[in-house]
Amino acid sequence: MRTDTSTANHRHPHDDAPRTAAAFERLAALPDGPGREALRQDLVRAWLPMSERIAGRFRNRGEALEDLRQVAALGLVKAVDRYDPTRGAAFESYAVPTITGEIKRHFRDHMWTLHVPRRVQDLRGRVRAATQELAANGGAQRPSTADLAAHTGLTEDEVRAGLEAIGSFSALSLDAELPGGDDGYSLSDSLGSADPALDTVVDRESVKPGLRCLPERERKILYMRFFRDMTQRRIAEDLGISQMHVSRLITRCCGRLRDQALGDQAVPEQPAPRANNATRPGRTRRDLQPKRTQTTLSSRQETDAA
CATH class of the missing domain: 1.10.10 (Arc Repressor Mutant, subunit A)
Structure with missing residues (x-):
């Protein structure tokens, strides 16, 4: 029968390191089955005190010790399954970094409140x-x-x-009281809110190019209405026009500025078509008829003379 490679004179780094070299050699030689599974469980139970000792190194870091022991036990199981005794290294030298890495991976993947690369x-x-x-x-x-x-x-x-x-490992609750502050003064009380005047600044900057393109009278009407808070009736009296005319100008100007601010292309006002002879005030088609007749007769006379 093969003897255990760990002798009585062999000094283990820790008291929780059992002599299991022979057991690992038997585990590597056994085929899958109940016997191998029972030996595997015995090895895991034998090394559990070491995994709990490693888990204790990470206490007071925001995670419960019992949860850390479970993570360390998972790392121990992985170490038992992956350990190869033929390489000549002791199991403890392989298991310690495996268990430690499993605990660090748990902190990295599950304990960070914010995602950090x-x-x-x-x-x-x-x-x-x-x-x-x-x-x-x-x-x-x-x-x-x-x-x-x-x-x-x-x-x-x-x-x-x-x-x-x-400082990014854990997030501070908005309801947490600030140190050195008054009783009941939480972090949420120190946070500012969105300034509604920012939207007004954006709107004013958006309409500035359109305002520069307006005629002087329209700019004056908008200034009197929205900056001096004058009524339409008062504006009409100052400009000598009707209140209805002021209302139409304000509506038209505001519509153009709104369309331009929303990104629409401002369509310049087309000048009113010049009145032709047929529509010029004071003259009718009947007034123009003799002129056409005279022109026609002159043309006929020239043709007859030729």
Whole structure:
């Protein structure tokens, strides 16, 4: 019978590292079946204390310890299934990074309130570790961006991105009370709202080109009506025209400005067609008839003379 490669004199890094080298060799040799599944479960139970110890390293980071233990147990199962004893490495040296990576993946994929790219998350980890190292070596509690860049080998822009990501792991509720503020003063109370006057600014800027194209009288009427708040009757009295005429001019000008502001092509007003002889005031078709007759007779006389 094959003996376990782990002897009594072998020192394990931790007390929760059982001697399972022989069991893993048997697991690799067994075919799929009840016997292999039972041995697999025994190995997982034997190494559960180690996975729980690794999960304890990540406590107080916003996730319940019991949930972290479950994630670590999942990483342990993956390590047991993927471990190859023929490579010569101890199971613990393979399982520890596998379990740790599973926990970090859980934080990356499920714990971030905001979606942060993987590269920025890596920058966050490097900047965070560098901050702790500089503080432990007697440096400032909050080292400068230049110090962090020199310590990590990153550029200052990358350091800034990592610092911003440190505060993006979790979002602050709008109902949370601000530190140092009055009782009941929440973050939502400090947030501004959309200024309704911004729409007015956009509208005014949109109609400026159209206003410049209006005749002077129309511009004056719009100014008196909308900027001086004068009534149509008062405008009519000042300009010496009827109130109905003022109303029609205002309606027409506002319609043109509205169409232009909405993107329609402004159609210039066509001048009124010049009245021809037939429609000129004071003259009728009967008045023109003798002239046509005289012209016709003159033409006939010239033809007869020829």
